[in-house]
Amino acid sequence: MTGAHQAAVIPQKGGPFSIEERATPEPGPGELLIEVKAVALNPVDHYQRDFGMPLVPVYPAVVGFDTAGIVVKVGSNVSSALAPGSRVIAFASSFFKNGSPDYGAFQQYALAQSEGVVALPDALSFEQGAVFPLAVMTALTAWTTIGIPLDTMYSPEDKQAVLIWGGASSVGTFAIQSAKTLGFTVYATASPKHHEYLKKLGAHAVFDYTATDVVSQIVEAVKKDGVNLHTAHCVVKESLQPTLDVLKETKGDAAAKVAHSPLLPEDHPTLDKTEITFNFPPTDKVVRDKHMYQCFHGWLQHGLKSGSVVPSPALQVEDGGLRGLNAALDKLKVGVSGKKIVVPI
Numbered sequence: 001m002t003g004a005h006q007a008a009v010i011p012q013k014g015g016p017f018s019i020e021e022r023a024t025p026e027p028g029p030g031e032l033l034i035e036v037k038a039v040a041l042n043p044v045d046h047y048q049r050d051f052g053m054p055l056v057p058v059y060p061a062v063v064g065f066d067t068a069g070i071v072v073k074v075g076s077n078v079s080s081a082l083a084p085g086s087r088v089i090a091f092a093s094s095f096f097k098n099g100s101p102d103y104g105a106f107q108q109y110a111l112a113q114s115e116g117v118v119a120l121p122d123a124l125s126f127e128q129g130a131v132f133p134l135a136v137m138t139a140l141t142a143w144t145t146i147g148i149p150l151d152t153m154y155s156p157e158d159k160q161a162v163l164i165w166g167g168a169s170s171v172g173t174f175a176i177q178s179a180k181t182l183g184f185t186v187y188a189t190a191s192p193k194h195h196e197y198l199k200k201l202g203a204h205a206v207f208d209y210t211a212t213d214v215v216s217q218i219v220e221a222v223k224k225d226g227v228n229l230h231t232a233h234c235v236v237k238e239s240l241q242p243t244l245d246v247l248k249e250t251k252g253d254a255a256a257k258v259a260h261s262p263l264l265p266e267d268h269p270t271l272d273k274t275e276i277t278f279n280f281p282p283t284d285k286v287v288r289d290k291h292m293y294q295c296f297h298g299w300l301q302h303g304l305k306s307g308s309v310v311p312s313p314a315l316q317v318e319d320g321g322l323r324g325l326n327a328a329l330d331k332l333k334v335g336v337s338g339k340k341i342v343v344p345i
């Protein structure tokens with residue numbers, strides 16, 4: 001296919017998006033060209049639009065990560081399971097492609113590497129499919145960042161527990177879903193209105209993070225349940241100190257590990273025998289591609305087929321297509337509560 005398509009382009013550092021025509025690219029080996037039907041928004045998108053950070057190395061830029069759409073063309077070495085015409089979920093990002101705008105999600109046609117593309121089940125809409133890519137990749141990368149392989153399967157006798165601080169966030173909901181499939185007993189924090197929902201996703205117990213005694217509530221529950229809590233994922237900002245306060249009481253003399261998804265400040269709090277690691281995909285391309293394959297073709301694809309993984313959190317669909325992206329992203333910037341903003345394209 002040759003031709004041109006519309007894209008939400010960041011013309012220079014500091015945005016905003018403007019709608020421009022771009023040449024439609026050809027997929028290279030191991031790549032697919034996706035006709036984007038829906039995109040989902042992530043906090044990183046407004047940081048990149050407004051500040052050029054995390055680094056946007058090329059302008060005009062096309063950013064965004066999360067798409068669902070239809071395969072229109074495949075390069076060599078792509079599985080026949082992803083043939084043209086297939087409905088797919090696709091991690092489409094210029095971030096890991098040296099900023100090449102052909103790969104960003106926020107356009108009508110985007111390139112994606114096959115490791116990050118899986119079939120969208122018939123029962124799910126494009127809008128539902130778009131919620132998965134970056135949140136799933138981030139939630140799963142947190143496990144491997146702290147040395148927990150994705151094929152881990154603890155049994156109840158292992159009594160392994162995890163604390164997920166920020167369970168109602170987009171990443172948090174997949175942290176809960178994946179923790180459950182790994183066999184952890186899941187303790188999470190969220191506003192009370194989300195507690196029942198997060199239990200349906202797999203949390204064993206959920207705590208209101210605004211309660212002044214939230215730390216002691218969690219510690220008490222863990223001790224009563226008789227499980228081993230020395231693993232945590234800080235999904236949201238300002239969650240490290242209370243997480244360490246919990247671990248201090250629950251880990252005893254054992255070592256503990258914490259994955260931290262927001263940027264980790266240099267002067268962050270610490271705890272004895274506790275390793276705190278910024279959650280980020282492997283920097284080596286070969287290792288990262290293999291990891292991405294495990295996230296999408298392993299955990300996500302199997303989970304969607306078996307029904308153990310569902311779209312989460314609740315969708316907030318915003319209209320306007322590519323032209324609506326500035327306003328939709330401004331809404332995310334103000335903040336969401338238990339919602340994923342999705343824009344049909």
Ligand SMILES: NC(=O)c1ccc[n+]([C@@H]2O[C@H](COP(=O)([O-])OP(=O)(O)OC[C@H]3O[C@@H](n4cnc5c(N)ncnc54)[C@H](OP(=O)(O)O)[C@@H]3O)[C@@H](O)[C@H]2O)c1
Nearest residue numbers: 043138166168169170171190191209236261262279337338
């Ligand atoms: N390292 C990486 O590669 C990577 C990748 C993607 C995202 N991230 C980062 O991960 C974080 C989460 O992203 P996201 O898209 O999942 O965010 P999000 O969905 O926009 O997060 C919103 C949610 O955060 C919850 N929240 C806010 N403050 C909280 C607190 N103090 N305690 C508990 N929950 C709190 C709110 O819960 P309630 O509704 O219950 O109040 C709200 O539902 C962001 O900082 C993002 O930048 C990092």
